[in-house]
Amino acid sequence: MRHRGxxxxxxxxxxxxLLTIITLFPIYWMVIISMRSKxxxxxxxxxxxxxxxxxxxxRPLFKDIYGKFLINSLIIATGNTGLVLLLAMFAxxxxxxxxxxxxxxxxxxxxTNRMAPPAAFILPFFxxxxxxxxxxxxxxxxxxxxIFNLPFAIWLLKGMIDVIPKELDEVAAIDGCSILGxxxxxxxxxxxxxxxxxxxxxxxxxxxxxLFASIxxxxxxxTITTGLAEFVTIIGTNWGExxxxxxxxxxxxxxxxxxxxxxxxxxxxxxxxxx
Amino acid sequence: MVFTGVGNFRKLMFDPDFMHSxxxxxxxxxxxxxxxxxxxxxxxxxxxNEFVGKGVFRTVLALPLAVAPITIGSIWxxxxxxxxxxxxYLLQKIGLNYNIGVNATQAFLTIxxxxxxxxxxxxxxxxxxxxxxxxxxxxxxxxxxxxxKLQILRHITLPLLTPVILTMLFIRIMDTFRIFDEIWMLxxxxxxxxxxxxxxxxxxxILTSTDYGYGSAMSVFLLYLTIVMCWLLLNIxxxxxxxxxxx
Numbered sequence: 001m002r003h004r005g006x007x008x009x010x011x012x013x014x015x016x017x018l019l020t021i022i023t024l025f026p027i028y029w030m031v032i033i034s035m036r037s038k039x040x041x042x043x044x045x046x047x048x049x050x051x052x053x054x055x056x057x058x059r060p061l062f063k064d065i066y067g068k069f070l071i072n073s074l075i076i077a078t079g080n081t082g083l084v085l086l087l088a089m090f091a092x093x094x095x096x097x098x099x100x101x102x103x104x105x106x107x108x109x110x111x112t113n114r115m116a117p118p119a120a121f122i123l124p125f126f127x128x129x130x131x132x133x134x135x136x137x138x139x140x141x142x143x144x145x146x147i148f149n150l151p152f153a154i155w156l157l158k159g160m161i162d163v164i165p166k167e168l169d170e171v172a173a174i175d176g177c178s179i180l181g182x183x184x185x186x187x188x189x190x191x192x193x194x195x196x197x198x199x200x201x202x203x204x205x206x207x208x209x210x211l212f213a214s215i216x217x218x219x220x221x222x223t224i225t226t227g228l229a230e231f232v233t234i235i236g237t238n239w240g241e242x243x244x245x246x247x248x249x250x251x252x253x254x255x256x257x258x259x260x261x262x263x264x265x266x267x268x269x270x271x272x273x274x275x
Numbered sequence: 276m277v278f279t280g281v282g283n284f285r286k287l288m289f290d291p292d293f294m295h296s297x298x299x300x301x302x303x304x305x306x307x308x309x310x311x312x313x314x315x316x317x318x319x320x321x322x323x324n325e326f327v328g329k330g331v332f333r334t335v336l337a338l339p340l341a342v343a344p345i346t347i348g349s350i351w352x353x354x355x356x357x358x359x360x361x362x363x364y365l366l367q368k369i370g371l372n373y374n375i376g377v378n379a380t381q382a383f384l385t386i387x388x389x390x391x392x393x394x395x396x397x398x399x400x401x402x403x404x405x406x407x408x409x410x411x412x413x414x415x416x417x418x419x420x421x422x423x424k425l426q427i428l429r430h431i432t433l434p435l436l437t438p439v440i441l442t443m444l445f446i447r448i449m450d451t452f453r454i455f456d457e458i459w460m461l462x463x464x465x466x467x468x469x470x471x472x473x474x475x476x477x478x479x480x481i482l483t484s485t486d487y488g489y490g491s492a493m494s495v496f497l498l499y500l501t502i503v504m505c506w507l508l509l510n511i512x513x514x515x516x517x518x519x520x521x522x
Contacts, residue, residue, distance in 0.1 A: 012326055019318065020335050023396065026350045027338070029361065033353055045361045116501050117453035119474035120494040123481050208343035210456045211478070225345045229460055232352065239359045246349040253341035261337045265400050268340065269446060 348460025
């Protein structure tokens, strides 16, 4: 019996290691390509790398335009996160505490907003944005990302505020707190951890977005993902630099992963599956 | 501006290019979703066993979910490009000429594999979350009654897991249907029209032509198709959920 248990454990580890290699190898490959000079890349595929060719990172980010794209991405993702959190905080409080017309359809609203193909929206938005001169502005993208981030944030935050007992609100009301005061002094401190996770996920969604950014911007507000997509050219691609910019694109995901990992399934399935 | 009535929609229905992209999109959805479900379920069942390092493995699995889709595309460009990629190099050694810029079948298979690589972890982690939330009693009762592992899987685990599997399938179908970034980065819909799924087709049309009326008609059609699919799938899920609750 004991022997059988050990064989089973060994086979589990074997499968896990295999799956880890399959999952991580493409990412690992990107990282080592980003450390190679042109000559090293064309010398043929080697599985390891000992030296680092820093120019791949330095040239696009500090000499070329990609540094600016990076700053644009940071501005837009952070601005969008701030705006969405501010609006979603009030909205989800209202949805959670008061009876509002249409609150029953909130789930369907959330789900259709995330499920609809963005490709179906770009033409109308392009025409509207051209009319009101929001094309190629930071504020335009910040507003646009609310479409998919706001329902998501409201849905996630509502679940978190729902579990805060109503008695707390009532106590605050008796002590003379207004609704705004209640949100600030009672709800915010309790919901802080959930709020932080929501913020990180929204931030990552904004950072990761490509299609809208590529259509709605041309130069001033171009984001890093759009810049990355333009790397492959007909006259030849600088693979090392492309890999380096990809690594930069990847970094936020790696940094935030530890915090959001527990909630990522709940978030991506709209709370249908909880961990 | 000329009012054309339903002219644009009539044109859409008889547009071989659009129908071709719809067919590619749906084939892609069918293959990837089914494969991801089976693989995800198998890995999730494996992970229900407790072992040291499970947490680390789950973090590894969660990584592709947080990465930007466009970066996923770029990662696979670096994997498959004949100049830098290890895949063409390895396949060359076993005598297979691999070039997704030329070979249509290989290009389509590559985007399928890329999607499976990207999203199987998501299916795994979700099914695992479902599996760990089950009550213990039915399993213990079955074991006392002398049921073997396969019987437990067939008669207890899978029926209990059905709602989660269906929800997952719903999310995956909608997500794969609207996929854009990864394919755009990897193949841009090429070679020819081999990987031109619906979203790619719409964006290409909008970028290259100024026929906004036709583009809008296509967008509206796509939107309605999504809403109908959403509604259908949600209904199926709620019906099955009711049935599993009753039995």
